[in-house]
Amino acid sequence: MASLKELKDRIGSVKSTQKITKAKQMVAAAKLRRAQAAAEAARPYAERLSGVMASLASKVSGDSAPLLLRGTGSDKRHLLVVVNTDKGLCGGLNANIVKAAKAKARELIADGKDVTFYLVGKKGRAPIKRDYADKIEKHFDTSDVRQPGFEEADAIAEDLLERFEKGEFDVAHLVYPIFQSALAQDPTVDQLIPVPSPEGEGTGGHAVVEYEPGEEEILEDLLPRYVKTQLFGALLEREASEQGASMTAMDNATRNAGDLINKLTIQYNRSRQAAITTELVEIIAGAEAL
Amino acid sequence: MALHFELVTPAKLVRSEDVHMVVVPGAEGEFGVLEGHAPFMSTIRDGAVQVYKTEGAAPETIEVRGGFAEVGENGLTVLAEHVEG
Numbered sequence: 001m002a003s004l005k006e007l008k009d010r011i012g013s014v015k016s017t018q019k020i021t022k023a024k025q026m027v028a029a030a031k032l033r034r035a036q037a038a039a040e041a042a043r044p045y046a047e048r049l050s051g052v053m054a055s056l057a058s059k060v061s062g063d064s065a066p067l068l069l070r071g072t073g074s075d076k077r078h079l080l081v082v083v084n085t086d087k088g089l090c091g092g093l094n095a096n097i098v099k100a101a102k103a104k105a106r107e108l109i110a111d112g113k114d115v116t117f118y119l120v121g122k123k124g125r126a127p128i129k130r131d132y133a134d135k136i137e138k139h140f141d142t143s144d145v146r147q148p149g150f151e152e153a154d155a156i157a158e159d160l161l162e163r164f165e166k167g168e169f170d171v172a173h174l175v176y177p178i179f180q181s182a183l184a185q186d187p188t189v190d191q192l193i194p195v196p197s198p199e200g201e202g203t204g205g206h207a208v209v210e211y212e213p214g215e216e217e218i219l220e221d222l223l224p225r226y227v228k229t230q231l232f233g234a235l236l237e238r239e240a241s242e243q244g245a246s247m248t249a250m251d252n253a254t255r256n257a258g259d260l261i262n263k264l265t266i267q268y269n270r271s272r273q274a275a276i277t278t279e280l281v282e283i284i285a286g287a288e289a290l
Numbered sequence: 291m292a293l294h295f296e297l298v299t300p301a302k303l304v305r306s307e308d309v310h311m312v313v314v315p316g317a318e319g320e321f322g323v324l325e326g327h328a329p330f331m332s333t334i335r336d337g338a339v340q341v342y343k344t345e346g347a348a349p350e351t352i353e354v355r356g357g358f359a360e361v362g363e364n365g366l367t368v369l370a371e372h373v374e375g
Binding site: 038041042044045046048049052056149150153208209210211212213217218221222225228229232 | 298299300301302303316317318328329330331332333356357358360362367369371
């Protein structure tokens with residue numbers, strides 16, 4: 001049986017933990033709203049861009065298509081771009097992203113492909129390093145900026161495209177969480193390079209569109225932008241997912257701490273009463289002995 | 291009837307309005323777009339997009355960097371990576 005003092009200290013420490021988790025939850029809730037708004041604001045650009053891509057890609061095909069669209073012709077070396085968060089305290093989010101990435105890696109390795117990792121965000125490093133220490137190509141650090149924006153997406157895309165042009169990999173996949181709700185963030189694997197030809201509705205596919213300078217030149221200009229937009233979208237989704245997951249996790253933690261405090265308080269009161277009773281019994285026994 | 295003009299960046303939808311004419315700095319020279327322009331697509335160079343709200347009015351200039359312009363049935367859409375001002 002723990003002493004009264006010990007119990008009291010324990011209650012105090014759980015209380016201060018609860019304060020922290022509660023504060024973090026409220027911060028996450030406020031940030032989530034902002035992150036969601038940012039993700040929504042970015043949608044029109046991505047939609048327009050893929051619409052234009054669809055209409056262009058259907059016109060340019062075969063050997064004249066740029067390298068980014070048609071690929072290097074082989075699919076031996078795969079690069080997994082894994083987008084993790086920089087901060088913890090967000091429940092199982094990072095574990096789920098890493099799990100999805102590892103599953104994809106295993107699948108590719110089983111098919112006899114080479115897999116390398118390109119990690120964005122701090123929290124994916126340790127768990128992936130544990131299994132694939134020699135396969136990690138690069139860490140991209142986003143922890144020193146407060147809110148990752150287009151500049152970061154730009155920098156990542158430039159780096160990836162450079163590596164692609166040097167022929168360091170054939171296919172790149174993007175692993176990132178898609179924000180469904182504060183309760184659900186699904187890790188997703190999308191092909192990033194070569195750019196998968198968008199399907200379906202080409203905007204104004206029936207009209208004769210004039211191109212300046214030409215279809216291919218525009219497409220060549222457009223494809224890197226498309227990759228950039230994908231990465232930017234992934235960063236925004238990550239931001240929203242992180243805050244959502246964090247909010248839920250911290251809500252749970254706050255509630256658990258509350259339960260624990262209740263339990264400990266009951267235990268504390270019981271021991272206190274027991275101590276009082278023992279004291280009384282001792283006094284009475286002493287008085288009777290006289 | 292007027293030209294529907296949209297200016298979009300990755301971060302947000304900057305403009306969405308009906309205007310008289312827009313002059314876009316295309317990669318191969320500036321071009322003006324009026325209502326009913328034929329479908330057209332062009333990359334743009336860094337420069338100023340001039341928006342004429344009404345005929346003969348003084349243009350409003352918006353500096354854009356990197357992107358392209360598309361003219362379709364539903365007007366002119368300029369996708370730019372950066373917009374200043």
